[in-house]
Amino acid sequence: MKSKGDLKGFDIILGLTGSAAIVKVEELIKMMRHKGANVIVVMTHAASRLMKPRKFQKASGNRVVTSLFRRATLPGGKAGKKGEIEHVSLAERADILVIAPATANILGKLANGVADDMLTTVVLATKAPVLIAPAMNTNMYQNQIVQQNIAKLKARGFKFVGPEYGRLASGIIGMGRTVEPSVIMAEIEKTLKKRKELAGRTILITAGPTQEPLDPVRFISNRSSGRMGYALASDALDRGAEVVLVTGPAQLRPPEGADTIRVQTARQMAGAVSKNFARADIVISAAAISDWRPKQSMPRKVKSGRALRLELEPTEDVLADLGSRKGDKILVGFALETENLVQNAKGKLVQKNLDLIVANDASQSGRSSTVVKIIDRSGKVEDLPELSKLEAAQRILDRMVELIEQRGHV
Numbered sequence: 123m124k125s126k127g128d129l130k131g132f133d134i135i136l137g138l139t140g141s142a143a144i145v146k147v148e149e150l151i152k153m154m155r156h157k158g159a160n161v162i163v164v165m166t167h168a169a170s171r172l173m174k175p176r177k178f179q180k181a182s183g184n185r186v187v188t189s190l191f192r193r194a195t196l197p198g199g200k201a202g203k204k205g206e207i208e209h210v211s212l213a214e215r216a217d218i219l220v221i222a223p224a225t226a227n228i229l230g231k232l233a234n235g236v237a238d239d240m241l242t243t244v245v246l247a248t249k250a251p252v253l254i255a256p257a258m259n260t261n262m263y264q265n266q267i268v269q270q271n272i273a274k275l276k277a278r279g280f281k282f283v284g285p286e287y288g289r290l291a292s293g294i295i296g297m298g299r300t301v302e303p304s305v306i307m308a309e310i311e312k313t314l315k316k317r318k319e320l321a322g323r324t325i326l327i328t329a330g331p332t333q334e335p336l337d338p339v340r341f342i343s344n345r346s347s348g349r350m351g352y353a354l355a356s357d358a359l360d361r362g363a364e365v366v367l368v369t370g371p372a373q374l375r376p377p378e379g380a381d382t383i384r385v386q387t388a389r390q391m392a393g394a395v396s397k398n399f400a401r402a403d404i405v406i407s408a409a410a411i412s413d414w415r416p417k418q419s420m421p422r423k424v425k426s427g428r429a430l431r432l433e434l435e436p437t438e439d440v441l442a443d444l445g446s447r448k449g450d451k452i453l454v455g456f457a458l459e460t461e462n463l464v465q466n467a468k469g470k471l472v473q474k475n476l477d478l479i480v481a482n483d484a485s486q487s488g489r490s491s492t493v494v495k496i497i498d499r500s501g502k503v504e505d506l507p508e509l510s511k512l513e514a515a516q517r518i519l520d521r522m523v524e525l526i527e528q529r530g531h532v
Contacts, residue, residue: 130158132314135216135248137241138178140168141223142291143257143300150222150303151181154310162187162212164241166228187212190240213247218313221245223257223300226268232280233271249378251313251360253281255306260296277491277510279356283309319523321362326402327355328395330370332388334415334437337424342434346410348372350456350492353515354406355380361519366402368394370409388412388437395440399447404522406454407441408480445475452525454478454518460485467497477525480518496521 134154138144154161161182165175175186213219221228221241228241237243245252254275262268263285276282284301329351333341348369355367356377365380368391376382383398385391388411399405414434424430441455455476457467460483467481482494492514496504498521506517 128157128311129154129314132159132217133215134159134161134310135212135219135244135250136161136163136182137219137221137224137228137245138163138165138169138173139221139223139225139228139241140166140172141225141257141300142172143223144169144172146300146303147222148177148181150306151178153303153307155181155183157307157311160184162215164188164212164244166239166241168225168227187240190243210247213244213250216244216248216250217317218251218253218310219245219248220253220255220306220310222253222255222306224254225256226258226262226265226271229254229256229268229271229275233274251279251281251317253283253306253309253313255283255300256285256298257300258285258298259290259292260294260298263298276513279512281309281313316361319361320358320519323362323403324364324366324401325355325358325404325406326366326368326395326398327351327358327406328368328391328409328411328440329355330372330374331410332370332391332412332437333386334388334412335419336416336432337420337422339423342412342415343371344410344412346370346372348374348409349511350515351406351408352377353512354408354518357512357515357519361523363404366398368398368409370411388415388440392438392440392443395444399444402451404452404454405444405448406518406522407444408456409440410458411440412437441474441476445473448475452477452522454480454522457481458484464495464497464503467495468501471497471499478518478521494518498525 138147151161162184163178163182164187170188175188179186231242232245237246283306285298286301287297288299289295290299330348331344331346333343335341352374355365358365359377359379367376367380368383368385370385370391383394385394391409391411415437417433417435444453453476455474457470457479459466463481463483467479471479477499479497480494481497482492491508491510493508494506494514496518506514
């Protein structure tokens with residue numbers, strides 16, 4: 123059968139764990155190879171006790187990796203360099219890492235940062251997307267500890283496909299059955315397609331709060347953590363975009379690969395955004411820029427123990443300025459409200475000349491999760507459930523990609 127070549131040039135690392143569902147893996151490997159992908163299988167000790175590695179070596183056409191302590195010619199025929207560590211090489215080489223089937227054991231290890239075999243070390247060392255297809259007994263799957271581990275992994279950006287309801291290896295019928303290989307394959311293709319969606323495009327993203335100095339040691343600011351902007355930057359990089367991240371003070375590590383510009387005040391953010399605006403195809407303004415600043419910043423520390431009256435002045439309206447000169451760029455803004463959420467967000471969308479606005483109620487947003495609505499220029503409102511910041515960022519970029527496809531350019 124001739125390969126369709128849809129995934130030609132992609133390296134897929136396929137992790138196998140000790141589940142009875144391992145019998146379905148050979149079919150999945152054939153599907154991957156039919157699409158043109160290079161498949162490298164990594165097996166845990168338990169997996170190799172259930173099925174012999176040579177079976178998957180024949181199916182994949184590559185040496186199966188089972189040991190953490192071997193350095194030799196890398197699977198796929200690429201010679202390892204002297205001193206090269208195989209788990210690092212595999213981690214860097216992966217375009218996607220798929221764990222199918224995934225047991226409760228591997229979920230617990232990954233959720234808690236355990237790296238005690240080849241598969242777990244490769245997962246922790248990779249920057250590629252990780253797709254997990256769980257397979258286990260119903261009671262194990264429904265166990266609160268397992269569900270907490272799944273939630274923890276999802277919050278950190280791991281993707282899941284399944285499980286589903288059906289007959290299990292034990293003979294009982296319930297939740298925990300691994301999904302069919304065709305379903306896993308479709309999710310692999312979807313994930314790898316996303317890695318090219320924004321290739322060749324530059325996205326300018328603002329994030330975090332600003333700080334407006336009152337004196338040398340005090341400032342006016344807000345409660346923004348910057349997590350949403352950083353999540354947007356991370357997902358945009360995963361989709362192949364060049365990312366310029368203009369960030370106010372945030373206790374976060376910028377995603378590797380972003381051109382990160384650090385600022386403190388609204389004036390500095392406005393300057394950095396204006397300087398980089400021309401190179402951007404898309405601008406996402408997720409920063410919580412201060413609306414006011416002290417009209418006069420004191421040159422020395424103001425002593426305590428007496429009343430202090432501040433005169434404030436408006437800061438630069440960065441979003442309005444971008445909207446007035448955006449041309450054919452895509453401009454996305456955010457609206458954090460305490461009342462009349464949709465009405466106020468729609469008004470801001472029109473006033474600032476935005477293409478999309480993300481509205482969120484201040485009372486429903488936490489440090490690691492958020493509840494948002496995405497509103498477009500037609501007035502359509504998409505209500506998203508409570509999601510992690512990364513999951514919400516992915517949904518926002520999904521809508522932005524749809525907008526690009528509708529326009530046919532940008």
